Amino acid sequence: MTETTQQTESALPPHVTERLIPALAGRIQARVLVAGHGEPVLFLHGAGGLLWDPFLEALAEGHTVYAVEHPGADTESLDHLPGIWELVLFYDEILDELGLERVAVVGHSFGGMVGAELAANSPRRISRLVLIAPIGLWRDDAPIPDIAGVPAERLPELILADPTSPLAELLTPPADDPQALFEAAVRMASVLHFIWPLPDKGLRGRIHRVAAPTLLLWGEKDALVSPVYAEEFAGLLRSSETVLIPDAGHLPQLEQQQATREAVLDFLDRP
Amino acid sequence: MPYRDLPADFESKYESIWVTPPNTELCDPQKVAQYYQWNLDELELADRLGFDGVGVNEHHQNGYGFMASPNLMAAALARRTPNNSAIMVLGNTLALYAPATRVAEEFAMLDVLSNGRLAAGFPVGTSMDVNFCYGVTPTETRPRFREAEELIIKAWTQPGPFTFNGKFNKLRYVNPWPQPLQKPHPPVWLAGGGSVETWDLAARRDYTYSYLSFFGAKFGKKLMDGFWNRMDELGVDRNPFRAGFAQQICVSETDESAEKEYLEHCSYFFNKCLHIPPYFFEAPGYRTRKSTEFAIKTNQPGVIAASAALEKNWKTLNEEGFIIAGSPATVADKLIEAAKTLRVGNLHALLQIGSMPHELTKKNITLFAEEVIPRIRHIWDDEGWEHKWWPKGAAERSASGTSIGADRSKSSPAASQA
Numbered sequence: 068m069t070e071t072t073q074q075t076e077s078a079l080p081p082h083v084t085e086r087l088i089p090a091l092a093g094r095i096q097a098r099v100l101v102a103g104h105g106e107p108v109l110f111l112h113g114a115g116g117l118l119w120d121p122f123l124e125a126l127a128e129g130h131t132v133y134a135v136e137h138p139g140a141d142t143e144s145l146d147h148l149p150g151i152w153e154l155v156l157f158y159d160e161i162l163d164e165l166g167l168e169r170v171a172v173v174g175h176s177f178g179g180m181v182g183a184e185l186a187a188n189s190p191r192r193i194s195r196l197v198l199i200a201p202i203g204l205w206r207d208d209a210p211i212p213d214i215a216g217v218p219a220e221r222l223p224e225l226i227l228a229d230p231t232s233p234l235a236e237l238l239t240p241p242a243d244d245p246q247a248l249f250e251a252a253v254r255m256a257s258v259l260h261f262i263w264p265l266p267d268k269g270l271r272g273r274i275h276r277v278a279a280p281t282l283l284l285w286g287e288k289d290a291l292v293s294p295v296y297a298e299e300f301a302g303l304l305r306s307s308e309t310v311l312i313p314d315a316g317h318l319p320q321l322e323q324q325q326a327t328r329e330a331v332l333d334f335l336d337r338p
Numbered sequence: 339m340p341y342r343d344l345p346a347d348f349e350s351k352y353e354s355i356w357v358t359p360p361n362t363e364l365c366d367p368q369k370v371a372q373y374y375q376w377n378l379d380e381l382e383l384a385d386r387l388g389f390d391g392v393g394v395n396e397h398h399q400n401g402y403g404f405m406a407s408p409n410l411m412a413a414a415l416a417r418r419t420p421n422n423s424a425i426m427v428l429g430n431t432l433a434l435y436a437p438a439t440r441v442a443e444e445f446a447m448l449d450v451l452s453n454g455r456l457a458a459g460f461p462v463g464t465s466m467d468v469n470f471c472y473g474v475t476p477t478e479t480r481p482r483f484r485e486a487e488e489l490i491i492k493a494w495t496q497p498g499p500f501t502f503n504g505k506f507n508k509l510r511y512v513n514p515w516p517q518p519l520q521k522p523h524p525p526v527w528l529a530g531g532g533s534v535e536t537w538d539l540a541a542r543r544d545y546t547y548s549y550l551s552f553f554g555a556k557f558g559k560k561l562m563d564g565f566w567n568r569m570d571e572l573g574v575d576r577n578p579f580r581a582g583f584a585q586q587i588c589v590s591e592t593d594e595s596a597e598k599e600y601l602e603h604c605s606y607f608f609n610k611c612l613h614i615p616p617y618f619f620e621a622p623g624y625r626t627r628k629s630t631e632f633a634i635k636t637n638q639p640g641v642i643a644a645s646a647a648l649e650k651n652w653k654t655l656n657e658e659g660f661i662i663a664g665s666p667a668t669v670a671d672k673l674i675e676a677a678k679t680l681r682v683g684n685l686h687a688l689l690q691i692g693s694m695p696h697e698l699t700k701k702n703i704t705l706f707a708e709e710v711i712p713r714i715r716h717i718w719d720d721e722g723w724e725h726k727w728w729p730k731g732a733a734e735r736s737a738s739g740t741s742i743g744a745d746r747s748k749s750s751p752a753a754s755q756a
Contacts, residue, residue, distance in 0.1 A: 145477050149505070215621045216357075216470065245634045256477055256623025263621075264473035 082127075083119055090160045094147045097161050098136040103127030107170045108335065109162070110134040111178030114214065114258040115237065122320035125328040126173070129336065133170075135161060137178070139257025151261055151268045154181060155188045162192065171335055172279075173197040176292065176317065177258050180266065183274055183300075190278035197282045197331055200292045200317050203274075204300065205267035209293040215259060228288040228316040274303045281307040282334040286315030286322065308334075339377045340402035340611050342693040343369055349613040355401040356466045356614050370404060376696040378411065380689075382418050383700055387707035390728075390735055391424030391457065393686060395529075396431050397464075398471040402611035402692075409444045416452035424732035425452045428529045428548065428686070429459020433479050434472045437507045438486035442493040442514050449518040454731025456520070460487055460545075461529035462536060466614070469621040476623030480535060482506050487539070494523040525727040527582070532561040532638070533629040534568070540580070541572040546727040548582035548686060552612065553645055554659030555676035558583055560636045562680040578677075578718050579725040582684030585676065586691050588663035589705040596663045597652045599698060600691070604661055607692030608650040661691070666709030673714050683718055683725065 079085065083102040090097055100119055108130045110123060117136040126132050138144045138157065148154050158181065162170060171194050174182030179201025186193040202211060212225055219239045223230035226238060240247040262268065281304050285294040297309045310330045312319040320327045344364065345351065352359055359365075381392040394411045397403035405411055412427045419425070425448060430441045449456040462483050468474045474482060485504045489512070492502065498513030518524050526545040530536040540547040547565060549558055565581060574580070588604070590596035625633070648654050655661045662672045677685065689706060690699040715735075728734070 146481075215476075216617060218615060218617060245640075249630050249634065252620075252622040253627070256621075259622055260475060260477045263469070263475040 079119055080124075088161055088164045090157050090164065091147055091153075095138050095144045095157065097138060097157070099161070099165070100134040100136075101132065103130050103132050105130040106335075107131045107133060107165075107167050109158075109167070109170050109172045109182075111158075111172065111174035111181050112137065113176030113178050114255060116254050118237075120321060121324055122328060125324070125332070126335075129332065130171075133165060133167070137181075137257060139260060140253055145257060145260050148260075151181075151184055154261060155184050158185050159189055159192075168192070169194050171195040171197070173199070173331065173335075174201060175199040175320065177202055177262065177266075179203070180262070180270065183270055183277060186279050186281075187270070187273040187276040190276050193277070193279040195282075195335055196277065196279040197284065197334060198300065199284045199320060199327075199331075200286065200289055201283075201296075201300065202262065202266035202292055203268070203270040204296055204303075205265055206295065206299060209295045211266060211292055212290075213264075214291070215255070215263075225291045226317040228286060228314050228322055232322070234318065234321055271303065274300075275305070277304055279306075280334075282331065283307055283309040284319060284327065284330055285309070285311050286317060286319040287311045287313050288315060289317045289319075291317040339373055339405060339690065340607065340692055341365065341369070341404070342373070342606075342695075344401060344606075344610050348610050352613070354614050354618060355611055356397075357399050357470045357618055359399070359401045361399075364401065365404075373404075374411075376699070377690075378414055378418070380696070380699050380703060381415055384689075384703050384707065385415075385419040385421045385423040387704060388421065388711065388735060389423055389687075389703075389707060391426040391732065392419060393426035393428055395428045395459070396461075396467070398467045400466070402607070409448060412448050412456075413451060416448060416455070419452075419455075422453075422455060422731070422733040424457050424729045425455045426457045426527070426686075427459050428457070428527055428550070429461045431461055431463035431467055432486035432490070433463055433468050433474055433482035435486065436482070437509055438489045439493055439507070439509065439512060439514055441486065442490040445490075445524060446494065446514055446516055446518040449520055449524050449729075450516055452731065454519040454524075455729045456518070456524045457527050457727070457729050458524040459527045459529050459548075460490075461550075462533065464531075464619075465621045465624040466618050469624055470618055476621040478506070479624050480626060484539075487543075491523060491526075491543075494518055520730050525729060527727065532564070532633070533625065534564075534632050535626060535629060537565050537568045538572070540565075541569055541574045544726075546580050546582065546684065548584065548684060549680075549682075550584045550686070552584070552586065552608075552660065553642075554585060554661070555583065555680055556659040557641060557645065558680055560638075562682065564632065564636065566681060576681065577723045577726075578681050578683035578721070579723060579727060581680070581682040582686055583676070583680055583682045584686040584688055585673065586661045586688040587669060587673070587702070587706060587710075588661055588691065589666055589669050589702050589710060590663075591665065591705075593664035593668055596665070600661075600663060600694070600702075601652050603692040603694040603698070604652075604655055604663075605650055605692070608655070608660065611692055612646075666705060666713070669706075670710050670713035673710070674717055677714070677717060683723070684727075685714070 086099045088097045172182040179198040180203035186196050222238045223235035240251045283297045285297045301307045312323045312326050315323040394408040396408045408427050412425050435441050445458045469476045499511040502509045502512050528545045528547045529550050588600035689702045
């Protein structure tokens with residue numbers, strides 16, 4: 068069941084293993100990066116894709132991290148996942164396959180929305196929930212910009228507190244490489260598939276089912292998903308606390324690594 | 339049918355001509371009333387002058403095409419085209435309509451109302467219209483199109499009522515009244531910007547395919563070569579009436595007077611009406627992997643970027659083939675060359691361009707009808723093909739049926755493959 072692709076071989080540190088897990092009666096395979104020891108944590112990434120980054124490294128120091136790649140890099144997978152309901156069932160099956168009866172979930176941005184949906188669908192399965200700048204709710208007075216409807220060069224200012232930081236390069240593939248641009252578009256398409264045209268697919272009507280204590284973590288300078296959404300989520304969740312990270316935008320786990328990991332680890336490791 | 343009163347600084351001040359040009363700020367309904375009247379007058383003139391067909395199409399939230407419902411315009415034309423031109427609706431953007439039986443019904447109404455003169459255009463639609471204006475999920479664009487096409491053809495050909503259990507259309511009772519007059523159904527004209535899947539559909543269903551572009555035959559060559567190669571692979575004949583293309587055309591007494599009369603209006607079109615940011619052309623997921631691979635292989639993004647970067651002076655516009663302009667003889671010669679190069683039997687002549695005023699448009703249409711059409715009508719006669727896609731109730735004005743449509747409202751720009 069374990070198979071390593073060439074691309075990830077070069078990108079993955081040796082202590083991270085990649086597993087391919089079948090789901091939906093074998094119609095889809097999930098790519099899961101696994102590392103670390105300790106209580107299990109499911110990590111759900113955002114629209115930028117799955118990267119083994121310092122934040123996951125820090126999580127893996129005291130936990131077994133299962134970072135699942137969002138399905139749909141090929142259109143065939145998306146045919147089997149027409150909407151958020153099937154996506155949630157997909158993750159529920161992945162947890163079964165991984166033998167994780169009960170698990171903490173950390174989700175970023177779109178992954179936060181999926182994490183909240185999963186916790187609403189399977190409230191007894193999710194022990195703790197960390198939502199980093201999740202989408203999934205909509206307020207007319209704080210519209211989330213259309214990431215497909217802005218020029219690529221504007222992304223850094225929407226996503227980073229410091230748009231001049233080296234992280235900006237992560238956000239946009241080179242403009243003169245059509246193949247790289249296309250691969251990036253496919254990754255984006257597989258996320259937009261679930262949130263077009265607005266990232267509101269009814270979570271508001273389901274989120275009350277979430278039983279897990281929830282940490283809402285936001286970059287204070289998030290220009291993509293405004294921190295006002297922290298209040299919105301807090302108002303709908305049964306049990307939540309909010310941490311705002313100074314000098315961070317929509318990627319606080321990369322822009323302010325220390326502050327973010329402290330807040331997340333402190334929350335996850337409470338008895 | 340562009341809005342002809344955009345501010346001089348439009349392209350520097352506003353994001354786009356499509357999707358987001360602010361309506362209350364820029365669009366005066368009083369002016370649009372005049373444009374609609376001119377548009378219909380011009381198409382009715384084309385009918386009287388002996389064009390084979392008159393064309394309308396669909397766009398949304400667009401400053402160069404505000405025929406949100408081409409069927410409304412086609413209904414008006416059906417009643418006011420005594421010379422029995424084909425009514426070319428190119429077309430209804432199928433993915434936007436759920437249930438798609440709405441299209442089956444309205445096209446059937448048009449076919450009956452026009453006594454069998456409807457050419458039923460099935461465009462996939464641009465990302466601007468489908469994804470950005472109508473909020474269809476990009477990855478669903480083509481699945482919705484495919485399902486709608488299947489449902490519409492069934493609704494037209496199978497005795498109703500029947501049940502249709504699709505993914506996007508779930509109907510217990512499909513039974514449109516009436517079915518179309520033309521049997522088995524009105525000819526389907528696919529309209530596209532070069533996606534490989536659409537070519538396969540054309541071959542499988544025996545539909546005619548029109549490549550709609552604002553960038554002329556030179557640019558379209560690779561695309562249409564791809565189309566014909568695909569037909570060869572699939573064992574489909576090379577009947578030129580399987581294919582059409584759109585061309586912006588300016589006819590005047592002489593080549594020199596053409597520049598004097600039309601340059602300003604062509605510049606308006608290329609500078610203002612094609613002012614669309616690249617991200618609107620292709621929402622992630624709009625195009626399939628297969629079509630994107632073809633686009634990359636044929637360097638479409640590079641060519642489009644290069645085309646966009648060109649200064650749109652008269653020389654460039656003509657040399658690149660974005661427009662075909664000049665005296666009737668010049669225009670006819672270039673059109674014949676283009677048609678032969680692309681191997682197309684259907685020409686969608688775009689004769690109102692940019693800010694072109696009504697009187698000049700009528701002149702263009704008239705000169706085209708009287709001086710150009712006779713020179714190009716018979717170019718495929720020697721090959722002896724049958725035009726199987728011509729509406730049965732429309733007048734047959736040519737021996738072998740080279741069709742010349744006056745499609746005055748702009749169609750999907752080629753740059754939709756960006």
